[in-house]
Amino acid sequence: MNPHEIDLVTASAQRLAPVLPDVAHTFYSRLFALYPDLRDAFPAQMEAQEKKFGDSVAAIVAAIPDFPAFAETSERLARVHVAHRVTASQYAALGPVLVDALAAHDPAWDAATRDAWAQAYDLLAESMQLSARP
């Protein structure tokens, strides 16, 4: 990522900080609508999950500029997801769903911010998959 993209993502994340659980809610709603089979992989009550999701987003964004911290954070996240056997195609499909959820709640969203988030997601998803490969 370039520093400008990192700025955009960081600024967007800061704007979203108060409403991350809402972002999570939007994300999971769309996820389950698109992939009903996934619903069983998650708890019936989603509040705790949505909070965890928000914390993860915040942690990842904060870590991006510091590579060792980012590597560690993405590895941790990867371990959680490996248990659920998330595939590469699923990672690829979920990127736009996540970005749309962010877009829905960020008041200052623009095209550049979207591209920056997409790049950040790609970096994260690839990193998670790399650490999951033995």
Place this chain on the structure above:
Amino acid sequence: MGTTTSLDWPLVGRGSDLERVVAALADPAVAVVHLAGDAGTGKTRLAQECLRSAELDGYPTVSVAATDSAAAVPLSALSPLLPDGAGPSGPDPSVVLDAVVEHVRDLGDGARVVIHVDDVDALDAVSCDLLSRLWREGLAVIIATQRTGTPTPGVLVAEHRRGGVLRLEIGDLPRQSVGTLLHRVLRGPVAAEAEHALWTASRGNPLYLRELVTGAVLAGRLDETDGVWVLSGALDVTGGLESLVAERIGVLDAQARTLVELLALCQPLGADELAEHTPLDVLEQLEAAGVIRVVVDRRRQQVQLAHPVYAQVLTSSLPRLKSRRLLLDQVARTEAHGARRRDDVLRVAAWRLDATGTADAETLVTGAELARASHDYPQVERLARAALLLEPDARASALLGEALYEQGLFDEADAVLSEGAAAAGDDVASPASVRIALAHGIVRFFGLGRPDVALAGLAAASEAIAASGEPDDVVVQGRAVLDSMRALLLTQGGRSAEALAVLPAEAPADPAMRAVHHRAHAWAAHRTGDAETAVRVALAAWQEGTDEDQPAGLLHPSGDLMVAALASLELGRPGEARSLAAQGRDVAIAQGVLFQAAWLAWVVAEIDLLGGFAEDASSAFRELAATAGRHGFGQVERLAVLGMAESTSLLGDAAAAHEWLGRAAALPAPAPAFAPMETVSRAWVASVDGDLRTAASLVVEHGRELAARGEYREAAMLLDEAVMWGDAEAAAELPDVVAHVPTPLGNARRLRSQALLSGSAADLLAAAEGFAACAFVHSAATLAAQAAQVLRAEGDPRAAAAAEARARAWADQSPGMQVEGLGSAAGAALLTPREREIASLAARGRSSKEVAADLVLSVRTVDNHLANVYAKLGIAGRAQLAAALGLSEGGSGSVPAARSGRGR
């Protein structure tokens, strides 16, 4: 093959492919996984990862590579499959074949053996048949890679028809994957320009990308500065890259070779034109082999090499005389066709120059003009220089001077323009002479940082035109151009009132020069307080400047967005301001106008800082300081470094702030127009040390000076800073200044000064609203918190709670920065400036005697003040002072008042 460094290249962007292959290995219906793609796309790497995955899943695996030499000896490529001791030759080949089959059966022990075959197109027929037998008997599953443009073995085609082949096209990586790969390989952020250059050269081909990156790292061109990887200079053609390309292009016959070399030098070329001298089947073969491709551009078929890196490599290794011949032949063909198209003149000029080192002057100058129209400054420089070698030419001098300036080569630009002016002699009113005088003014002012020389030169040139005796309309137009530039430079020199006086009533008729008038008008309006006009004129200028039908102006249009952004901020529209600045920056980067891009990047960072995002701004300033430093843009570097000083001080890191300020001292001073920014940064650093007196006096003094010169907006900004630090004199003077700045932000500042003087909660809240309306939430939060304190002291807890709630709501939008009056800094808002000064020194461990000596007061006075401070803060004594003021342990960090963000 290829260069090596210690960089680690993970497999990126192939996750889905990897999973599909692994799934196929377990699927008995799939006999062969066929990975097809161009050289360098990473098919072999992917196959290897698949093999590794298979091994871990418990499959037996074997890896073989077909080569052209192995193909000469049947079965030799498959020797890893042969049982130990068996040889490929023998009296009865079928005995050997049976032995192999049994060996593989044993190896598999019930499961299929996974066999990776690299470059399957080079496999000999006997080996192909053997593999086919193995997969049809269910003993093996094959992962085969094949390069595009090679013939597919018959057995594979047959299996494909039977439906037993999973075929995957492995293409170049998309841009996002390249971004991810670079970040992972280099272990950190990569500057946008570096990413752009690597993407453009590699187009996502992983092998080329790897070669380019390792080459650049080894050559020291790609280097890490302050946590960001930056590229300086062009990407090199490495030996490894040459080998890769040579292998990819393969062996070509003479005709094909010549065509490929011609394209490398002259691409793109029309398909029809090429067909005139190259047989169609040669073209078709090269297209099928993936060496060239045809692109339809405005209904014309253009032929070019399939990958940008081919051209780069081929031209660097082409012998001089051969390239000369190819180029001149192409020139002759283009001219025989009449050189009708707009681009043709430019291309012919460039080709002649490449071939012989020269061309005729007229062609060169016209070509240079065309290159300028597309902002291709390196090309302008080449062509204009070549023209000047032939004879002095005012137009060529002007073009060369401009091109050198845009590339940051200021001294040379200055020399070139001086020579050009001398050569023009008495012909002062010609368009070329006017243009030279104009460019000279810009170079001297912005490039060399010599404003007086710049302005004097322009005034003299304008007067010379007036005295030249040329016809009226020529004089008026020539002077309009030069006086517009004078006005622009005056605005940059912080003399905007003068600028408005000098600015001609009518913009010059020459569309290329209109931008100068608009730019001057916009800046002068903005700085004297008329933000509405500034935005209107700047955006209109931007539209004009980017209108495709318009010829290129003297100034790069992205500069219009700079003033539009700053004026939008004044009008209380920071989101719009940031978008405009970011847009300008991106356009400037894309067109390679790096100097301009740096200025706009600075504006973006400043807007972030003003918006309360000190962390973001700090990382942006850091990247900018590194980039500007690398390119030698001293003024921008200094402003970026000062931006770091300010943002770190706002985040409470006094040590870092001082360090950055020290670095700034060694860099050249920016144009006077930006001096207010510098004063503010210095004042912030003083405030970090608790020295509010110095902080306030710095900004007040400068503010008064600006007001006297009519730079009302700048003056208002500085006086408002002083008001934030509690300076009552500044508060009294501000209304008169801000009367000239009828903008939302000007109004908010006026309200703040009123609130300081009256101290009433109503005024404080009005001021808070005023700043909130401009989205300066940190100031809004601070003022509302102060109002809450006042209301509490007046015994109205309900109103106080309401005010505090509003303060919190606003504070939440300004992350990382403390708001005075909320939390532990409560009460500090009530202190007078003198009390605050004494309290902060005492909190840092100074005894009353020491404080008295510091401030030249009696010890008794100091103790009296301290008693008042304790009472106001509701504390017992010195021991609780630091905590009450919100200072961290050990006395480091800033006095809370200093944390009210600038303009926030």
